[in-house]
Amino acid sequence: MAAGIESVLGSRRTPLLSLGWLALWATLAFTLSGLLGQSFGAWVPDPGVVLLIGLVARTRPAGLWSAALAISAGRVAVGIEAPLAVFAIYLAIAGAHASLCRFADGQRAIVRLVGGALYSGVVVLWLIGVHESRSSVALGLFERAPQWALATAVSTAIATVCLSPLLARIPGLGEWRERS
Amino acid sequence: MSFRRSHLLHLLIWMCIFVLAVRPVERLDEGIEWALSPLRILAEPAWPLIWSEGQSVQAAEAARDRASDYAAEAERLGVELLALASPTRAELLEGRDLVPAVVIGRDDRDSDRLFVRVTDTAALHPGLPVVHGDTYVGRVALVDVERLEVAIDLVTGPGFAVGARLVDPPSSKPIWMAVGGVYSAKGQPAHSVQRLALVVRNPSDREAPGGSVVVGELLADIDPFASLAEGYGLGTLVEYSSNEERSLLADLDYGAGIFHVHILCPEGSRAGATGELELAISDPDWRPTRQLSAGDPSSWRGGVKIAAGASVGVERGAALISDLQLIGRVERVGAWTADVRLLSDPGLSLVAVARQSGDSEPRVLGRLTSLGPDSTGEWIRFRWEAVVGFRHEGGANDVLHARIFTGAGDTGLPAGLFVGDAILSPDIDPVIGAPLVLLRRESNLGSGNLWVRTSSESTP
Incomplete structure (x- = not known):
């Protein structure tokens, strides 16, 4: 049973405390992102992708799945998007990036840059798609979706590369620094 | 072999999540919201970020004055709407x-x-x-x-x-x-x-x-x-x-x-009956609450998490108000938290009445569905679903200025709450294929005076 839980969480080398810290910092980052979004709109980076690609994937790709769960929990704690939609997309990113890391070095800046841009754009499009599909009335969000996705992709790509070395120095995220 | 099996299991779980995200099962969504309600403890440490948005003392006093105006207007509106619902022809009252x-x-x-x-x-x-x-x-x-x-x-x-x-x-x-x-x-x-x-x-x-x-x-x-x-x-x-x-x-x-x-x-069966209909805004089914988030991380959504849930009687559709002005409606309810869609959130809907400037009689607007803020960010666009019985004396492309209030009929959303100042355009907008209501965008969040509608009893 315990082995099963550890398997779902990614690996037995990821302590729950580290995931708790990651979830906490993700929550704060998403709160800040919601606050900044009121002024800067879609130009605010996706903190989930930044943490997942800029921190976890760079230092410990094996922990991507469990980190995706922790980051999703952080977003669900402060956001109003459908929880399943949030879990689905961050787990998908974890899966996609884990596959990518088999062929490319996740520590290289170009991989983080492209990954950050691609994944954050997909997050925006996915959440818009889910919201439209759940609505009984056509909301017309798809018309503006590409420009929102592009803005978020650009800012997230930059943030993923620039903040990546700093993230592991945040208190509580030392687990990721030790292995970097 | 076991490596492949675990990956297959992950893939199957993910596919289930994917399908249920797009094709939601209401009961399951509710269950997940309940299960994730303890995540509130993650959001609590973010309070300094939200608190920094709070308003000044002067602004709070102005809000209180506004609330008193809204209460008076809501009371008048309730009386007028009841009068509008009364039969007018003598032969229909006889007997x-x-x-x-x-x-x-x-x-x-x-x-x-x-x-x-x-x-x-x-x-x-x-x-x-x-x-x-x-x-x-x-x-x-x-x-x-x-x-x-x-x-x-x-x-x-x-x-x-x-x-x-x-x-x-x-x-x-x-x-x-x-x-x-x-x-x-x-x-x-x-x-x-x-x-x-x-x-x-x-x-x-x-x-x-x-x-x-x-x-x-x-x-x-x-x-x-x-x-x-x-x-x-x-x-x-x-x-x-x-x-x-x-x-x-x-x-x-x-x-x-x-x-x-x-x-x-x-006739005669109501002899001795007394009592007046109470305004919902003055009943005790309101509970003070506070926001747990500053806004949704998706910039195109308008929503907040609040620190009240099913444990205190919050239900889906419940109104969230600040100084008697409608802020939004509850979308999902957990045990101790609730997701609130703000007026600017695309897809939020409400029934409404309007009082045009210089017009003594309120006009029923019916259902309005939010399409989110316009490109300037100053207005929130609402799709006006049905212009039944709305008497528009103006010519083509005329717009009407009005104050919007909530109507009755939506569970958890009482009538008479002030929604905002708006421009009504009864002609069909070619882009959305329906008439449009533009609501002036205001932000009353962060004032610290948030109240959520609770249900002390359910419907029969």
Whole structure:
């Protein structure tokens, strides 16, 4: 049973405390992102992708799945998007990036840059798609979706590369620094 | 082998999550929200970020003054809406007593069943007719004596039938028919804006001309209360066309345009009845709360998490207000938290009434659905679903300035809450294919005076 839980969480080398810290910092980052979004709109980076690609994937790709769960929990704690939609997309990113890391070095800046841009754009499009599909009335969000996705992709790509070395120095995220 | 099996398991789990995200199961969504409610402890440490948004003391005082204005206006609005729902013609009042009622919600499983609150139920029985102004609405289905609530079956119900007759143009031979249920023409677009039509069954003259139809029972002895509804309007019979069934254009927006009604009783049955309908904004079903987030991380969404959930009686659809101004509505409820969609969130919907500048009479707008902020960010665009009964005297492309208030009928959203100042454009917007309401965007979040509607009791 315990082995099963550890398997779902990614690996037995990821302590729950580290995931708790990651979830906490993700929550704060998403709160800040919601606050900044009121002024800067879609130009605010996706903190989930930044943490997942800029921190976890760079230092410990094996922990991507469990980190995706922790980051999703952080977003669900402060956001109003459908929880399943949030879990689905961050787990998908974890899966996609884990596959990518088999062929490319996740520590290289170009991989983080492209990954950050691609994944954050997909997050925006996915959440818009889910919201439209759940609505009984056509909301017309798809018309503006590409420009929102592009803005978020650009800012997230930059943030993923620039903040990546700093993230592991945040208190509580030392687990990721030790292995970097 | 085990490596592959675990990956397959992950993939299957993820695919289930994916499908359920797009095709939600309501019960499962609710269960997940409950299970994730403890995540509130993650959001609590973010309070300094939210607190920094708080308003000044002067702004708080101004908000209190505004709230007092809104309360007075809401009270006046309630009285006026009730007056609008009263029959006007003397012959429709003769021999009848009226029991006023305010609409408090609809049956989640049957949108053709309305719940209303009354001040006394002594004279009420199942079968009594219900009217709005001079128009027939439906019949009393259930009476809950303890909670002073009544369930009403609307004439739009698929199994409903009421006797009717054509009165205009007058004819030498009376033309009788039965009316009930919603008529939908073949090939009708799903989101077209048009007047609701009712099904006409068994007309005594299939080729009768179009005209006004009122309630009239040919076999009045079958229904002991039939005579009470006699003469109340149902709508306009559509002109005869050989290849279509007969239908009736309704005089009311039964979906979102009924806020108050009157139940008709035999004269004298209400002797000694007292009491006035209370305003929902002054009842005790409000609970102070605070926001747990500053906004949704998706910039195109407008929403916050609040620190109140099902444990204190918050339900889906409940109103969130600040200084008596509507801020948003609850979308999902966990045990200790709730997700609130703000007015700017695309897809949020509410029933509304408008008071135009310089106009003493409130106008029923029906259902409005938010399409999010416009490109300037100063206005929130609302799709105006049905312009039934809205008298627009202006010419084409005219816009009207108005103050918007909530109407009654949506569960958890009481009537009379101030929504905001708006511009109404009754002409169909070519982009969205419906008339548009532009609401001035205001942000009352962070004032610290948030109240959420709770349910002390459920509907009958």
